[in-house]
Amino acid sequence: MIDRLEAAQLDARERDAARTDGAALARYDRKWALRLVRLQRAHPGRWRVPGLYDEELRDELTLRMIEQLRAAPPARAFELEPADKE
Numbered sequence: 700m701i702d703r704l705e706a707a708q709l710d711a712r713e714r715d716a717a718r719t720d721g722a723a724l725a726r727y728d729r730k731w732a733l734r735l736v737r738l739q740r741a742h743p744g745r746w747r748v749p750g751l752y753d754e755e756l757r758d759e760l761t762l763r764m765i766e767q768l769r770a771a772p773p774a775r776a777f778e779l780e781p782a783d784k785e
Contacts, residue, residue, distance in 0.1 A: 713727050
């Protein structure tokens with residue numbers, strides 16, 4: 700199992716790849732869609748919006764994620780440092 704720093708670095712690399720590669724974007728979207736489903740089941744009160752079905756909320760969050768990925772400059776995964784190493 701990977702630790703939090705490794706997970707954050709992996710996510711940053713996947714996010715950077717998703718900015719320019721359609722296949723990487725599809726994988727990144729699938730990863731986060733599955734995570735959202737789990738969060739909606741585990742914490743229904745936190746992940747609900749009145750007037751929207753769960754799938755509609757996930758679709759809206761997906762669109763916003765894609766907009767942000769395409770608009771933002773790439774992060775630098777190698778610059779992530781643990782908080783206690785300052």
